[in-house]
Amino acid sequence: MPTLLSAEYIALVDRGVSTIVASRDTQLRPSVMRAVGARISTNGQRITVFLRRSQSRQLLADIATTGHIAVVFSDPPSHRTVQVKATAAVQRAVLPADEPALQSYLSAMQHAVAQVGYGPQYTAAMLNAPRDDLVAVEFSPEAAFDQTPGPHAGEPLRKERQPRTCRHPALHPRLPGGRDSCHHGHLRPRRHAQRGLHLTGGLRR
Structure with missing residues (x-):
């Protein structure tokens, strides 16, 4: 919240x-x-x-x-x-x-x-x-x-959002020391596809 x-x-x-x-x-x-x-x-x-x-x-x-x-x-x-x-x-x-x-x-x-x-x-x-x-x-x-x-x-004052918790931790690449690297990058292809965009940024033809 x-x-x-x-x-x-x-x-x-x-x-x-x-x-x-x-x-x-x-x-x-x-x-x-x-x-x-x-x-x-x-x-x-x-x-x-x-x-x-x-x-x-x-x-x-x-x-x-x-x-x-x-x-x-x-x-x-x-x-x-x-x-x-x-x-x-x-x-x-x-x-x-x-x-x-x-x-x-x-x-x-x-x-x-x-x-x-x-x-x-x-x-x-x-x-x-x-x-x-x-x-x-x-x-x-x-x-x-x-x-x-x-x-x-x-x-x-603008509302401060709480840190987002990812629902797909198994997809995260791990960094040295066991740190979590998730920035929700694995969610982007789906979002881009829904908007009619390729990952390269081009328009779907």
């Missing part, structure tokens, strides 16, 4: 960076709030952000109504930034199993923000979140954009 986020962007989100969550209502009026935690699956296909309910009532209402969500992840020291969007976000209660992710996010943000001149107390206050005030929002990214300041800001 194609992966929307590259390993580089998955690592960016996973290490804990500034996270801003937005949505909109049915009249296209925006709502926005800073998340106090975030988590991403190892394959990048599922993201969870944590919001304070008392600070995010309009945002959570808009997500509940429309399912739409846009999240910007930005590294404070480098400004490396990616934005992801989805149309089927869901909300759930925060669970005890979420605690390690919340603690890890706080520690990572304290480290990142310290690099731009603000101490850990500042970040702890900014991300202070009584657990009974938290809600988790989960979604699978459907679109992603490079938002790092510069000439490529705003460009959509």
